Amino acid sequence: MPPESLDIPYRGGFVGPEHHFALTVYFEDTDAYGIVYYANYLKFMERARSDMIRAVGVDQAAELAASGSAYAVVEVDIRYRRPGRLGDDLQVVSTVDQVRASSVDIQQRVMRGTELLTEATVTAAFLDGEGRPRRQPRAWVEQFMRISEQGR
Amino acid sequence: MPPESLDIPYRGGFVGPEHHFALTVYFEDTDAYGIVYYANYLKFMERARSDMIRAVGVDQAAELAASGSAYAVVEVDIRYRRPGRLGDDLQVVSTVDQVRASSVDIQQRVMRGTELLTEATVTAAFLDGEGRPRRQPRAWVEQFMRISEQGR
Amino acid sequence: MPPESLDIPYRGGFVGPEHHFALTVYFEDTDAYGIVYYANYLKFMERARSDMIRAVGVDQAAELAASGSAYAVVEVDIRYRRPGRLGDDLQVVSTVDQVRASSVDIQQRVMRGTELLTEATVTAAFLDGEGRPRRQPRAWVEQFMRISEQGR
Amino acid sequence: MPPESLDIPYRGGFVGPEHHFALTVYFEDTDAYGIVYYANYLKFMERARSDMIRAVGVDQAAELAASGSAYAVVEVDIRYRRPGRLGDDLQVVSTVDQVRASSVDIQQRVMRGTELLTEATVTAAFLDGEGRPRRQPRAWVEQFMRISEQGR
Numbered sequence: 001m002p003p004e005s006l007d008i009p010y011r012g013g014f015v016g017p018e019h020h021f022a023l024t025v026y027f028e029d030t031d032a033y034g035i036v037y038y039a040n041y042l043k044f045m046e047r048a049r050s051d052m053i054r055a056v057g058v059d060q061a062a063e064l065a066a067s068g069s070a071y072a073v074v075e076v077d078i079r080y081r082r083p084g085r086l087g088d089d090l091q092v093v094s095t096v097d098q099v100r101a102s103s104v105d106i107q108q109r110v111m112r113g114t115e116l117l118t119e120a121t122v123t124a125a126f127l128d129g130e131g132r133p134r135r136q137p138r139a140w141v142e143q144f145m146r147i148s149e150q151g152r
Numbered sequence: 153m154p155p156e157s158l159d160i161p162y163r164g165g166f167v168g169p170e171h172h173f174a175l176t177v178y179f180e181d182t183d184a185y186g187i188v189y190y191a192n193y194l195k196f197m198e199r200a201r202s203d204m205i206r207a208v209g210v211d212q213a214a215e216l217a218a219s220g221s222a223y224a225v226v227e228v229d230i231r232y233r234r235p236g237r238l239g240d241d242l243q244v245v246s247t248v249d250q251v252r253a254s255s256v257d258i259q260q261r262v263m264r265g266t267e268l269l270t271e272a273t274v275t276a277a278f279l280d281g282e283g284r285p286r287r288q289p290r291a292w293v294e295q296f297m298r299i300s301e302q303g304r
Numbered sequence: 305m306p307p308e309s310l311d312i313p314y315r316g317g318f319v320g321p322e323h324h325f326a327l328t329v330y331f332e333d334t335d336a337y338g339i340v341y342y343a344n345y346l347k348f349m350e351r352a353r354s355d356m357i358r359a360v361g362v363d364q365a366a367e368l369a370a371s372g373s374a375y376a377v378v379e380v381d382i383r384y385r386r387p388g389r390l391g392d393d394l395q396v397v398s399t400v401d402q403v404r405a406s407s408v409d410i411q412q413r414v415m416r417g418t419e420l421l422t423e424a425t426v427t428a429a430f431l432d433g434e435g436r437p438r439r440q441p442r443a444w445v446e447q448f449m450r451i452s453e454q455g456r
Numbered sequence: 457m458p459p460e461s462l463d464i465p466y467r468g469g470f471v472g473p474e475h476h477f478a479l480t481v482y483f484e485d486t487d488a489y490g491i492v493y494y495a496n497y498l499k500f501m502e503r504a505r506s507d508m509i510r511a512v513g514v515d516q517a518a519e520l521a522a523s524g525s526a527y528a529v530v531e532v533d534i535r536y537r538r539p540g541r542l543g544d545d546l547q548v549v550s551t552v553d554q555v556r557a558s559s560v561d562i563q564q565r566v567m568r569g570t571e572l573l574t575e576a577t578v579t580a581a582f583l584d585g586e587g588r589p590r591r592q593p594r595a596w597v598e599q600f601m602r603i604s605e606q607g608r
Binding site: 186 | 483484486487488489490491493495541542
């Protein structure tokens, strides 16, 4: 690997309709049971969603500045299947599952190669500064629709 | 408050069938949106469950040493209603909802006084060292049953 | 303990010139070595400093809104002596060590009863919105001076 | 980028005597001031050290299993120069500064391109299971010496 590329952080990307995001488990992620602490999978999933939103070309910061609106997670249903461990290389695989006027459902699985560690459905709602649901920008809805239909 | 009591950390406790656990939101709990980061509610809920289990008299450490078995969270369904903020005083109210042979469901609400911030159903399974479900110790089941029926 | 007091979070306080703040080690604080993760002592210390500043009567939020200025940690020198473990009851003991025009040094020790776990000197500077040092409000300096001289 | 490489997490590496490790700032890293929370730089630095140790070929896990000994951070002196922000791409640049019989000093700087955000000296001691200093394995000392002398 050329030296200068060491200074460029990892970015995930799409493989068809699936967004892939890879990470390594560090000490900060583990707990005294020797496994990944259960809340930290939500961190892994949020990193993947941030990366996915950037890859899609949605500019959340500009929208927040312009309209005061932003995505907020309103619901997470998560199942823990197998524990992750220190040093594991994991993959977060995310798909846009359903797009509604003011919210979107994202399916996220944390994999260790072919093994499923955790899986979740995350609902993100588009909220104004007072926390009320707003219609998502049309261009974003179209982007999410396009992704969710890719490969079907 | 007498000086020596300052050195004794907070403990929650039961009010009828409800376990109450109070905490304050510090900088570590917040994110750049100025609100409590979504994964951190799972930390608040785990603190409350640890306190509840201690209050009930379940000795998880002894059981782990003796049999290699311990509780692990296998499922969380969480809804985010209102954001918590820096300096908020919050209460985690937990009730034992259902007790099965090898798992238990706990309802947890994070309140700011009378306002509901988040609510979750958490399923904790009793697993052996290989991650297989085991029957919970009979004394623990009786304790959880007794709590869940209190006040009904 | 009367039930309603369960809903009031812990607050620390001063014993002469020493601010005392107690806490319990939860799973979130530990790592795969079975001990408190080294960065988390900085969380414990920040909780204690936030509590100390509140106890002193400094209204950081009002100052930030009025002048755009706030305290920021600019230096930490920390030594790790003994590991903390899951379930430990710890005390953070903080003293104001030195008060300068635009910064303050705070000594902080994390104790487990009479055992010293970690000790640190933390320098907090009063910075404006562009990150430039500003004179601390005179009333605050007087408060910090008064505390640091108490009991000498 | 070929799809399969998306599933491989980032690894840092050496550029002469300097170990480089890149990362992106996510929501989990920030606080209500809108900047990276001060304790989280210690997480970034630990990720970089873990990566450096792996790159050097030191097998900590095997040594821990064989002798019960492992590295523990015993001292950190850290200075905060400029704040990191959400979405920033950062680089942790680490050099082995001094190698002693049972400990090693590592200099670590967190950079945003050419801007210095934080810099620290971290002392890691090689400790046995009871927390007593032990001589580092000779092969590791030689590795660290070799790195620290590279490029001089």
